[in-house]
Amino acid sequence: MTTMIETKDISVFYGHSQALKEISFIIESGDFVGLAGPNGAGKTTLIKAVLNLLPLSTGEIKLFGIQQKKFDDWGKIGYLPQKISTINPLFPATVDEVVMLGLLSQKKWPKRTIKQDQTVINEVLDQLGIIDLKKRMLSELSGGQQQKVLLARTLVSNPSILIFDEPSTALDPESRETFYALMQRLNKKDGITIILITHDTASIGSYANKLLYIDKSIIYFGMFSDFCKSEDMNTYFGKFVQHLICHQHS
Amino acid sequence: MIEFLQYSFIQKAFIAGAFISIACSTLGIFLVLRKMSLIGDGLSHVGFGAIAIGLFFGIYPLIAAIPLVMLGSIVILKISEKAKVYGDAAIGIISAVGISTGVILSSLSSGFNVDLFSYLFGNILSISSTEVILSILLSIIVLLMIYFFYWDLFSATFDEEYAKTTGIKTNSINILLTLLTALTVVLTVKMAGIMLVSALLILPAVTALQLTNGFKKAMFIGGVVSLISVVTGITISFFINLPTGATIVLVNVMLFMLSLINSKR
Numbered sequence: 001m002t003t004m005i006e007t008k009d010i011s012v013f014y015g016h017s018q019a020l021k022e023i024s025f026i027i028e029s030g031d032f033v034g035l036a037g038p039n040g041a042g043k044t045t046l047i048k049a050v051l052n053l054l055p056l057s058t059g060e061i062k063l064f065g066i067q068q069k070k071f072d073d074w075g076k077i078g079y080l081p082q083k084i085s086t087i088n089p090l091f092p093a094t095v096d097e098v099v100m101l102g103l104l105s106q107k108k109w110p111k112r113t114i115k116q117d118q119t120v121i122n123e124v125l126d127q128l129g130i131i132d133l134k135k136r137m138l139s140e141l142s143g144g145q146q147q148k149v150l151l152a153r154t155l156v157s158n159p160s161i162l163i164f165d166e167p168s169t170a171l172d173p174e175s176r177e178t179f180y181a182l183m184q185r186l187n188k189k190d191g192i193t194i195i196l197i198t199h200d201t202a203s204i205g206s207y208a209n210k211l212l213y214i215d216k217s218i219i220y221f222g223m224f225s226d227f228c229k230s231e232d233m234n235t236y237f238g239k240f241v242q243h244l245i246c247h248q249h250s
Numbered sequence: 251m252i253e254f255l256q257y258s259f260i261q262k263a264f265i266a267g268a269f270i271s272i273a274c275s276t277l278g279i280f281l282v283l284r285k286m287s288l289i290g291d292g293l294s295h296v297g298f299g300a301i302a303i304g305l306f307f308g309i310y311p312l313i314a315a316i317p318l319v320m321l322g323s324i325v326i327l328k329i330s331e332k333a334k335v336y337g338d339a340a341i342g343i344i345s346a347v348g349i350s351t352g353v354i355l356s357s358l359s360s361g362f363n364v365d366l367f368s369y370l371f372g373n374i375l376s377i378s379s380t381e382v383i384l385s386i387l388l389s390i391i392v393l394l395m396i397y398f399f400y401w402d403l404f405s406a407t408f409d410e411e412y413a414k415t416t417g418i419k420t421n422s423i424n425i426l427l428t429l430l431t432a433l434t435v436v437l438t439v440k441m442a443g444i445m446l447v448s449a450l451l452i453l454p455a456v457t458a459l460q461l462t463n464g465f466k467k468a469m470f471i472g473g474v475v476s477l478i479s480v481v482t483g484i485t486i487s488f489f490i491n492l493p494t495g496a497t498i499v500l501v502n503v504m505l506f507m508l509s510l511i512n513s514k515r
Contacts, residue, residue, distance in 0.1 A: 074417035075416070079415045090283065090459055092464060101405045108403075110397075
C-alpha cells in the first residue's frame with residue numbers, strides 16, 4: 001500500500017472561526033473513502049485544504065509523500081467540485097474545450113493542444129456516453145449532462161486519486177446509480193483511490209471501504225466494518241444512526 | 251472616394267486602429283466573461299491622472315501613462331485581494347484617485363488644460379508616426395501574451411478554483427491580465443479617448459458572445475467586429491466630419507444591436 005494523502009494535525013480558520021481542528025489521517029492507494037459529516041462540518045474545507053486552495057493555520061499535508069507546497073504533479077489528482085451552478089451561462093465554451101482544461105496539468109508552458117489530446121478527449125467522452133455532445137456549448141446542456149462533462153474533465157488526465165464533492169446532487173436517481181457504479185468500477189478495476197464527500201450516509205457504505213466522519217475534528221476514521229462494531233460510535237450516533245450508516249454495508 | 255486612403259494621417263489611423271482594436275477585442279472577451287468589464291473604465295481614469303502628471307512634468311503623456319496605469323491596475327488587484335473591498339469598489343477608488351489627480355494638476359497649471367482635455371475624447375486622426383509604432387509594438391505584445399497564456403487565461407476565466415487544482419498559478423494570471431488591460435487602455439486612449447476606452451473593450455466582446463459557440467470563435471469574431479467598427483468609424487468620421495472615437499463606438503453599438511437580432515441564445 002502506498003500512502004497517497006497524509007495530513008498531520010491540520011487546522012483551518014476563516015477569520016476567527018475555526019473550520020477544521022487538528023485533522024490527521026492517511027489515505028492509501030486503492031482506498032474508497034466516504035467523507036461525511038453534518039452541514040458546516042468542514043468537509044469541503046478539508047478537501048480544499050488538501051488541494052492547496054486554502055491556507056493551513058497549522059499542520060502539514062503530504063501528497064504522494066511530497067510536501068504539498070513542493071508538489072507539482074497535479075495531474076495525478078482529479079477534482080470534481082460541488083457546484084455546477086457556478087458555470088457562467090454566457091461562457092461560450094464547447095464540451096471538448098472544457099474537457100481539455102483537465103489536461104492542462106500535464107502540459108508545460110506554453111501550453112498548446114496536440115492531436116493526441118483530441119483522441120484522449122474522445123475516449124473519455126465515449127466512455128461516459130456523451131461523445132455526441134462534443135461540439136455543443138456547455139451552457140446549453142442539462143444539469144446532469146454538465147455534471148458528466150465536468151466528470152470527463154476530471155477523468156481525462158488519468159488521475160491516481162479522484163476527489164468528488166457531493167457529485168450526485170445534480171443527478172436524477174438513475175444517473176446517480178450509473179455514477180456510483182462508474183466510481184466503483186474506477187476504484188475496483190482501475191485501482192483509483194477515491195474520496196467522495198457525501199450527505200448520502202445511508203448508501204455510502206455500499207461503495208466505500210473507509211469512512212471519514214468529521215465535525216470540524218475527526219469523529220471517526222477507519223474501515224466501515226469497524227465503524228459498525230464500534231462502541232464509541234454507538235455512543236456518539238446512537239444505535240439507529242449507526243445502523244443506518246452501516247445497514248447497507250455487506 | 252477611395253482617394254482619401256492616400257492621406258498619410260488616414261493610413262496611420264487605419265494601421266494603428268487595426269492593431270489596437272484587435273488587442274482590445276481579444277482582451278475584452280476575458281474581461282467581460284470575468285465580470286471585469288469596468289476595469290477598463292477605471293484604468294482610463296487613472297490614465298487621465300497619469301497624462302496630467304506627464305504634462306505637468308513635461309514627460310511625453312502616453313509614456314508617463316504606461317507605468318502609472320500599470321501600477322494602478324496592480325493596486326486595484328491588491329486592494330480587492332487584501333482588504334475587505336469588492337473588485338468594483340476597488341476600481342471606483344482608484345478611478346477617483348486618477349480623476350482627482352488630473353483635476354488638481356490641471357488647476358495648478360494653467361498651460362496644459364487644452365492638451366489634457368483633448369485626451370478625454372481622443373483623436374486617432376492626429377496620431378503621430380511614433381505613436382503608430384508604439385501602438386503596433388504594444389498590441390503585438392498584448393496579443394503574443396494572450397497567445398502564450400491562452401489556456402491558462404481560459405481556465406482561470408472559466409473556473410478559477412478548478413484552474414488552481416491543475417497547477418495554474420491563477421494569482422500570476424490575474425496580474426498578467428490586469429497589466430495587459432492597463433497597456434491596452436493606454437493604447438486606446440489616443441483612439442477613443444479616456445471617456446470611451448471601456449466601450450472598445452466591452453462592445454466587440456459582447457457582440458461576439460451573441461453570435462458564437464466556442465471560445466476561439468468568439469475571439470475571432472470579436473476581432474472581426476472590432477476591425478469593421480474601426481475602419482467604418484474612421485471612414486464615416488472623415489467624410490462627414492464627426493469625432494472619430496465616438497463614431498467608432500457608435501458603429502460598435504450598431505453591430506451589437508444587429509447581433510442581438512441574430513443572437514444564438
